[in-house]
Amino acid sequence: MTSKQARIAVIRGDGIGPEVVDEALKVLKATVGENTFEFVDFDLGAQHWLATQEVLNDDTLEELKKTDAIILGAVGAAPGSTTIPSGLLERGLLLKLRFALDQDVNLRPSKVYPNQQIPLAEWVTNGEPIDFVVVREGTEGLYCGNGGKLRAGTDQEVATEVSVNTAHGVKRVVRYAFELATRRSNHVTLLHKHNVLVNAGGLWNRIFNEIGEEFPQVKRDYLHIDAATIKMITNPQDFDVIVTDNLFGDIITDEAAAVTGGIGLAPSANINSSREFPSMFEPVHGSAPDIAGRGIADPVAAISSMALLLDHLERPQDAERIRTAVSEFMANRGDESLSTSQIGDKVAKLV
Amino acid sequence: MTSKQARIAVIRGDGIGPEVVDEALKVLKATVGENTFEFVDFDLGAQHWLATQEVLNDDTLEELKKTDAIILGAVGAAPGSTTIPSGLLERGLLLKLRFALDQDVNLRPSKVYPNQQIPLAEWVTNGEPIDFVVVREGTEGLYCGNGGKLRAGTDQEVATEVSVNTAHGVKRVVRYAFELATRRSNHVTLLHKHNVLVNAGGLWNRIFNEIGEEFPQVKRDYLHIDAATIKMITNPQDFDVIVTDNLFGDIITDEAAAVTGGIGLAPSANINSSREFPSMFEPVHGSAPDIAGRGIADPVAAISSMALLLDHLERPQDAERIRTAVSEFMANRGDESLSTSQIGDKVAKLV
């Protein structure tokens, strides 16, 4: 992949999506050069839907499949928007891509930079660094769209949602987590709720222990998701790699972002671990329509997602250059409020 | 209920359960007098199971149904315990009681006391108090035990969990939340994930808006559960009443406890809102076998649960006396470490 020119799809998306993607591309190009990658814009999201009533058609999906990677800003209308049905873009575009491109490993690193002010600073003492990665399953669980309604809209309505978990799906993401841990601090924590969700939790537990046996050097432990939300506040420095299902991963990574300095800093990669289809790189944050167009969105999450993209395209040194630049920027960020593009400029200069 | 002597079942349970229940009863008796209530011990939990291989038989359940209220310490073995199957006591006793006694409203107040040190103190500025209540649905959702396994133990295993939500179940808890809000700050927030869980989320949303229309004075808003875990850290002072489903309620109340000073302070009530069956009062924390028997468990959560019990038994003034005593105790608690029974003594003296 490093020899031929990689083709990268760019979905700027909605709200602050386009603003943060611009800065991410600025830093990416500053790192690898203007013409190392070919960028192909895909005009998808709220505007596209309003104009065409289409979220993502089959032809576009096929086009996306031919690319080497996808950069996505953010999609989704404002909560309570009346022009776009709730969840339409999230499910029809974002989740559709994760599922259709079999992006099983949703990778979400959290890291507190030197000098960075975080809410819990005085509690997380002894200078122990906070630096962990959540490996969230991306193609199963309650996200599979397997639910229904009986007697909808009446006093007798019954609404169901089914969480579907397969050995195949759990195995690949658990294995990924253990392999990742061997390149970090050799510690994997499974989050679930197996005292209540016995079937799904039992499957996760079994596979976690089976695969864990293959990695005797990796310490493994387990936390219920509720207890994990506590530990995320009291002892986040104890986490190294967390592995969990789609919904618990969604929840714990937002909390992790809040604890480690805000959703504006949290990058993510949706990885197709078999490399059959392109992987997708996006900030964890949403489209934040309330602050869109004002140049105040923090592009650090989108920029850091470019490091994950470069890791995936097997350019670890370039990835490291972005990480180092972000680290330097964060260490000297201070209290001054910078615009979205000023931040992009500063980081681009540092790479 | 205030005229006849109420009969109260006491399930001390496992781990630190018996220790904290002793202090709760000490404070309760100091408040209402030694003989105002009749207390009936029910020996249930890990020890009982080990001795009898029974978790909760039908006769005992019938006996419990005849009481006016239940006090429960905590149940459950240590995670990873090999003597007791994982989740057996949680499901067979705690959840069985919540379901069999139709305890639809799981009430979990969070409050930061004057002078109390909390992790986020310096971030939650302007002296705005943190004081909110989570109304967690207690009898439906993913807790209904409706799941299964196909090809268990093989590479082709499929494990499912079904979240079942009914208009009946959602309505009563949403109505409870709005009514509660009228006695507080007239603000209810629904937590769900309706952009992904369209069926269940749609039902919750519909009923939330329908019932909300009946309470024009109550402001209502909505947050996705992932976004809520962020707001719980950045702006917990903005919450008044939160209403949500069983699993999201489980997760957010543990985070809330961590944010507002620890799980050792968080009380709860499992209320049967129709008053057909007894309600149950328990600290949110678990049995914590690792610190059991050392007299270091914090009984404040169990003690505060007694205020919820007295509210339910229509003794609001007695309830308030306990709350005031806890408040005074917390304000002067300082850094000194007190034993479980010393804390009970101090609060009992203050009522």
Ligand SMILES: CC(C)[C@H](C(=O)O)[C@@H](O)C(=O)O
């Ligand atoms: C927008 C939404 C569907 C999405 C999710 O729930 O996965 C988001 O919250 C995320 O974490 O990427």
Ligand SMILES: CC(C)[C@H](C(=O)O)[C@@H](O)C(=O)O
């Ligand atoms: C012990 C467990 C089954 C229980 C729950 O999940 O409801 C506990 O976490 C709680 O919050 O009361």
